Amino acid sequence: MNKLSSINQMIIAGVLILLVTVAVVAFGIMPLLQEASDIDTQMAEADTQMQTAEALVQRRLDAKARAAENEVALMQIANQLPESPELPSVIIELQDTANATGLDFVQITPAPLEDSEDGTYTIGSLVVVLHGEWADIIEYTRKIDKLSRGVRTTLGSFERVEETDEAGLTTSYISAQMTLEVYVMGSTATASSAQ
Amino acid sequence: MMRINLLPPEILEKRRAEKRIIYVALLALLVFIVLAVVWVFAFVRVDAKQQDLDARLQEIQATQSKADMLAIFEDKEQDLQARQVIADAALADRMNWAKLFDEVSLVMPTDLWVTNFSWDEATGLTIDGYAVDSATDSPDLGHKSIAKMLVRLADLDDLYDVWLENAVKVEYAEQPAIQFSSTARVVTSTSSPSADATTTAVPGETSETSTPTATTP
Numbered sequence: 001m002n003k004l005s006s007i008n009q010m011i012i013a014g015v016l017i018l019l020v021t022v023a024v025v026a027f028g029i030m031p032l033l034q035e036a037s038d039i040d041t042q043m044a045e046a047d048t049q050m051q052t053a054e055a056l057v058q059r060r061l062d063a064k065a066r067a068a069e070n071e072v073a074l075m076q077i078a079n080q081l082p083e084s085p086e087l088p089s090v091i092i093e094l095q096d097t098a099n100a101t102g103l104d105f106v107q108i109t110p111a112p113l114e115d116s117e118d119g120t121y122t123i124g125s126l127v128v129v130l131h132g133e134w135a136d137i138i139e140y141t142r143k144i145d146k147l148s149r150g151v152r153t154t155l156g157s158f159e160r161v162e163e164t165d166e167a168g169l170t171t172s173y174i175s176a177q178m179t180l181e182v183y184v185m186g187s188t189a190t191a192s193s194a195q
Numbered sequence: 196m197m198r199i200n201l202l203p204p205e206i207l208e209k210r211r212a213e214k215r216i217i218y219v220a221l222l223a224l225l226v227f228i229v230l231a232v233v234w235v236f237a238f239v240r241v242d243a244k245q246q247d248l249d250a251r252l253q254e255i256q257a258t259q260s261k262a263d264m265l266a267i268f269e270d271k272e273q274d275l276q277a278r279q280v281i282a283d284a285a286l287a288d289r290m291n292w293a294k295l296f297d298e299v300s301l302v303m304p305t306d307l308w309v310t311n312f313s314w315d316e317a318t319g320l321t322i323d324g325y326a327v328d329s330a331t332d333s334p335d336l337g338h339k340s341i342a343k344m345l346v347r348l349a350d351l352d353d354l355y356d357v358w359l360e361n362a363v364k365v366e367y368a369e370q371p372a373i374q375f376s377s378t379a380r381v382v383t384s385t386s387s388p389s390a391d392a393t394t395t396a397v398p399g400e401t402s403e404t405s406t407p408t409a410t411t412p
Contacts, residue, residue: 014219017223017226032238032240033237043251046255047251053262056262061265070271070272077275120281154315157312158313
């Protein structure tokens, strides 16, 4: 049997050590380094996520800080454009305004509700007839623009009417017929707030 | 003095081989130690990073939970903004009629009176009335009070295309008078002299043709 020379034995031992080293590096150390690199990548992503989450929290904290102010604004809008026609409150406001300006609130004729062009709100038209003096009617139009309920005067007419009483005295007043629009918040906005 | 080794060469070679085996074994041990140290270092590093990552993920989760708890405030704000847009759209361009009526009252000449005053956001004002036509004035002032009214109405910022539809001498309560009817359009964001000049060209109703009428006595 041929016995290996000591030089060959050294060479084989060296090769074996090299192979074992390569194997340990390839299967033991490199996966760990790869894993470390993967964790670094995940850490960078986590940092980004953290920044996004912190920015989100800050934004929502800012919204929380404005909550009271927003609530007031929501109430104002709810008064301007309620979610239902609330015709009784409109009538009361118009009557109060007529009383405050010294006008006789003779007639109110509401028309059926109509959707706006984009469907985000509904329009209710009211034809009102008032009797009184010119200056009072101007005051009335000024006051209805300032009502908490959003009212728009779209058209109207003023006509001087003369009346002669039984004693033969002629008096005159202005008959004002105005078409007012009031608005109702559409179902889209109502649905979004319910969510 | 000369040193003489009497051992046979095979034995000498064997001893050298044994020494080399020890060196190789030491080298193998050294390599093993180095590899072990590197592996342990890498393992510890990975473990530390993993713990950091886990802690960071927990932190993200906690922050996200906090954000979720605060979501209602942002939802409310978005709802407010959506409603504000709708309210603005519904109430946009409301005409301040009271101001316009006040101004018309102020500029209307005292020698005429209005019997019918109608208005519409789309078509503007229509003013019907009478002007005093004195039977004794000389030279006859005639329709000049109507012209004065047209000039004054045309000077109002909220009106344009002031136009006279008709003016005719009539009897009013057995007195000579001039019955007139005039129109004017109202300036809004969608309706103004400059906007209409580019969109409409109705003779007698454009700003180009109305201006001379409104300013000519």
